[in-house]
Amino acid sequence: DTAVSQTPKYLVTQMGNDKSIKCEQNLGHDTMYWYKQDSKKFLKIMFSYNNKELIINETVPNRFSPKSPDKAHLNLHINSLELGDSAVYFCASSQVGGSYNSPLHFGNGTRLTVT
């Protein structure tokens, strides 16, 4: 009964390809996020969705497109992959409405390697 699950765990692909990472949460949270962790372990917010609506869209190349079919799912699609996209991508969720002190609950991460 994993709370936040993302697939795949590892993704190795060549430059120029298009790939997707899926994320699902069963916590009933209303907000989901995508974070990128680079080789120096720095965590950078990419996107945030609240009840399927985009509320945070940091400076991310438009090759990255999030899609939220419902509030339990937030997928990340990446077009024309580049070497610099190699990183660990984390999906996370939290409850914004109601319980203000809800922390982030993270998925186990997807290690993307672009060759």
Place this chain on the structure above:
Amino acid sequence: AQTVTQSQPEMSVQEAETVTLSCTYDTSESNYYLFWYKQPPSRQMILVIRQEAYKQQNATENRFSVNFQKAAKSFSLKISDSQLGDTAMYFCALRNTGNQFYFGTGTSLTVIP
């Protein structure tokens, strides 16, 4: 703008000893939440402890406790009786009223047997 600073990139501690990881932050808001996350080599992000800014009492979770100094905007993590399984990257994070989370750059802790 909010910032979170962890000034110790790496630390080590002997098993069974106590270690304190530093975190300072900057925010103009009066109501916010602070968190410490642990990331072991398995790369999972695990919540260690949380603190509400309006509470003066320092949070404690078993061997983990915080020293929250609101005026100084400081939020350090103390790990008592360090265990080998505590070896991990530790991140300090702030959640503001806009429900955005800001992370520090992390402190890599090694527990030495």
